Amino acid sequence: MIALLDRLRLLTIREFATHWGRTVASIFVMAVSAAFLVAVIGISGSLTGSVARLAAGLAGNASLEISGVSDAGFPQAVRNDVAAVPGVAAAVPMLRASVGPQDDQLLVLGVDAASAALDSTLKDAVQGDRLGSLLSVPNGVLAGPSAGYAKGDVVHLGSGQVTIAAVVSGAQQQRLNGGHFLIAPLPLAQRITGRTGELDSVLIVAAPGTDAAQLNSAVTAAVAGRALVGPPSLRAAQTGNGIVMLEFIAAMGAGIALVVSAFFIYNTMSMALAGRRPVISMLRAIGGRRQTIVRDVLVEAAALGLLGGLLGSGLGVLAGRYAIGLLPGAFTQMMEARLEYLLPWYAVPAAIAAAVLTNVAATAVAARQVYRVSPVEALAPVGASPADVVSPRLRVFAGVAAVVLAVATILVMRAHLGLFASVALGLAFGTEIAVAFASAGPIVAVAGAAARRLGSAGVLAGVNIDRAPRRVWATLMTVAIAVGMTITITGANTDVVRSARDTFASLADNDVWVSVTPEDAVPTPLLPADMAQRVAAVPGVARVTEGQLAFASFAGTKALLYGVVQGSNYAMYRSLDADTQRRLLAGEGVALSRDLARALHVSVGDELSVQTPSGEKRTRVLASVSYFSALSGTASISLTLMRDWFERPGASTLQIDGAPGTDRDRLAAAIRAVTPPDMHVYTGPAALDGISKAMRQGLVLSRIMLVIVAVIAAMALLNTLTLALLERRRELGILRAVGSSRRFALRMVLAEAAGIGIAGAALGVLFGLSDQFLYSRLAADMMGIDVTFRPGPLLIVFTAAALALSLLGSIPPALRAARLNIVDAVSVD
Structure with a gap:
């Protein structure tokens, strides 16, 4: 142990102090990657954890929950039927409704005295003096600690007014939907939300000694298909289905960031070990074992990874909190619960472990050269040792792996694995790296040839490139990955947004839209019953077409359901042929998005069973269409059937056509004047822009990943060229001593960077276009939409940006080379 500490003090710590820039760069890169991983885990945990926390806070000791198959809930009579089932100690009815603006919504909970049977946060909130206050105040409600109300406040909710009877407080109540809730007696909640006789949930508390399986079977029979029966966690699981794509893409982004970091670490450690060959030679000459030297290097790598992981974890928490606020409103609509930042316990340990393992693995690959360097070879310059040459066997192995x-x-x-088809992107990424490794010689030769085209300084730069193929290949690949990721992410995002926007183009055919939600959210809340008549009476309105959207459950999969009528401009309905539209409006069946049909294992012509509040219904699949439904699957039926089956009268959107010659903006202003202030009125083009905006917001993580990869690539080039400069310091001093100018040294370093940048950019363009094309082929499985591959004019911009990135990273070492002191450089050894 003493010998180990002495070696670390004399060699490792001294190395850290001497080359502190390289040490800081390595820690920074691992910190950035770890931060991204913590942010990804935090976002995923927040999306699923917010729903799970709300479900646990309401359910308490309940063993089963009856939940609605749609936003309409189910008849209150279901609760009475379930309460009579043997083994049911308590059947607690509940109504849940979100009220207020989307960015500050409150959850209204309607409960009755049966909630006392629940051992939950909800029960604690209505105990003691609060219950007395609630019963003594007319139209009284209890407000959560973060609801923003004080005792005695009069609040307008839905179709009525309520009075804040008391404000609940405490840590447990703060955890319930983040403290943003109102608790009302069940009849009052039903009245103010316009849902008399309806429930959203019945929580079942089992009698002691009751068999769980028998109780589940008996309750299911009593429900008779009018609602869903399952554990209280079922609601959270259904919500999770809609956010799997975000989690999967985010996880892939974190993995790619770690891969790029591994390239950086490999490159850095390769150069560091090359610079330490004299020390390694000395240790070997006095009897040092190769295993001992490698072990010390790995301990050094683990220490750097640990420090980077610790620093990155703190940054990741901050980044995750910020990114949560950037997610589109569609996510919160699906969740029902208020989105809170909840960091899973394993996030920080996982990020630290990933940073340490990535650092150690990349260093272990670089440390292989220690076993190939003899005491004599270690004193040779870079390029003169077999350690600097890629083994032919490794190239063959890489070719086979490719x-x-x-x-x-x-x-x-x-x-056709659906969302998990995106695994093909990861496999393709591995294929590209393997092919590039197998072709390392030609690739490095291209970089050297490009440098030689840049004059006499470029000739020397080309020689420097040829002398260190490992270092040049790793640096070049970092640039190539940065360019490839830029092209893939921006190109694929552009293709998806453009293709999805094209499918939603029919939204702009209407002059004006009216809904409760803004144009970038899913309009599922119902409009006031008389809204269509009021809008139809506005001068200049030629036609008002009603429509309805709601989230419904299909065989345990939460999907967005459209109710359509003749003349609807919903994109899914408009994508159907005339005969299928006629059959759909006649109530002969349902149209499904491609991903939902795949999830339900049905095809056109198959019979589909649909659970509704009025019982199980049988219908036929009329069509399976390409439709953008990244958050959940999508289905479409006639509005008549939707109102009948799901007992959801009214409309959630009004599609308005103006009379010929009517100005669209003036018509929207006139309609806005007759609608309540909490309604949203927007033009058809604004509706289409809102969809595009929501999609772009959903791609925020990919843009963050792009920035991270670019930063790592720039640092990799800066670090590599700086280390290369230190290795050639004596050579540069001799060149200056024989008459070379400072400008020549500057041009030589810039030429080397340019050669690496040109070759890396060219390779990156090939990678990027290939992955973008592959993404367009996989989009049908991942997003349910046909995406057209279209290389954009920005391709040239990205290529030029890669070259600029290379030159930018080379400026500090180039300036350092130009300012080199001749005497110090020549006497460095």
Whole structure:
């Protein structure tokens, strides 16, 4: 142990102090990657954890929950039928409704005296003096600690007014929907929300000694298909189905960031070990074992990874909190619960472990050269040792791996795995890296040839590139990955948004839209019953078309359901042919998005069972269409059937056409004048822009990933060229001593960077276009939409940006080379 500490003090700590810039760069890169991983886990945990926390806070000791198959809930009579089932100690009815603006919504909870049977946060909130206050105040409600109301406040809710009887407080109540809730007696909640006789949930408390399986079976029979029966966690699980895509893409982004970081660490440690060859030679000459030297290097890497992981974890928490606020409103609509930042306990340990393992693994690959360097070879310059040459066997192995990965990519594509088809992107990424490694010699030769085209300084730069193929390949690949990721992410995002926007183009055909939610949210809340008549009476209105959207459950999968009529401009309905539209409006069946049909394992012509508040209904699948439904699957039926089956009268949107010659903006202003202030009135083009905005917001994580990769690439080039400069310091001093100018040294370093940048950018363009094309082929499985591959004019901009990035990273070492002191450089050894 003493010997180990002495070696670390004399060698490792001294190395850290001497090359502190490289140490800081390595820690920074691992910190950025760890921060992204913590942010990703935090976002995912917040999305699922917010719903799970709300469910646990309401359910308490309940063993089963009856929940609605749609936003309409189910008849209150279901509760009475369930309460009579043997083994049911208590059947607690509940109504849940979100009120207020989307960015500050409150959850209204309607409960009755049966809630006393629940051992939950809800029960604690209505105990003691609060219950007396609630019963003694006319139209009284209890407000959560973060609801923003004080005792005695009169609040307008829905179709009536309520009075704040008391404000509940405490840590447990703060955890219930983040403290943003109102608790009302069940009849009052039903009245102010216009849902008399309806419930959203019945929580079942089992009698002691009751068999769980028998109770589940008996309750299911009593419900008779009018609602869903399952554990209280079922609601959270259904919500989770809609956010799997975000979690999956985010996880892939974190993985790619770690891969790019591994390239950086490999490059850095390769150069560091090359610079420490004299020390390694000395240790070997006095009897030091290779295993001991490698172990010390790995301990050094683990220490850097640990420090980077710790720093990155703190940054990741801050980044996650910020990113949560950037998510589109559609996520919160699906969740029902208020989105809170909840960091899972394993986030920080996982990020630290990933940082340490990535650092150690990349360093271990670089440390292989220690086993290939003899005491004599260690004193040779870079390029003169076999350690600087890639083994032919490794190249053959990389070629075989590339073939295997390419075959796996094709098999995954043909398997149509839905969201998990995106695994093919990861396999394709591995294929590209393997091919590039197998072709390392030609790739480095291209970089050297590009440098030689830049004059006499470029000739020397080309020689420097040829002398260190490992270092140049790793640096070049970092640039290539940065360019490839830029093209893939921006190109694929552009393709998806453009293709999805094209499918929603029919929204702009209406002059004006009216809904409760803004144009970038899903309009599921119902409009006031007389809204259509009031709008139809506005001068200049030629036609008002009603429509309805709601989230419904299909065989445990939460999907967005459209209710349509003749003349509806909903994109899914407009994508159907005339005969299918006629059959749909006649109530002969349902149209499904491609991803929902795949999830339900049905195809056109199959019979589909649909649970509704009025019992199970049988219908036929009329069509399976390409439709953007990244958050959940999508279905469409006639508005008549939707109102009948789901007992949800009214409309959630009004599609308004103006009379010929009517100005759209003036018509929207006139309609806005006759609607309540909490309604949203917007033009058809604004509706289409809102959809595009929501999609772009949903892609925020990919843009963050793009920035991270670009930063790592720039640092990799800066670090590599700086280390290369330190290695050649004596050579540069001799060149200056024989008459070379400072400008020549500057041009030589810039030429080397340019050669690496040109080759890396060219390779990155090939990677990026290939991955963008692959993404367009996988989009049908991942998003349910046909995406058209279209390379954009920004391709040239990205390529030029990569070259600029390379030159930018080379400026500090180039300036350092130009300012080199001749005497110090020549006497460095």
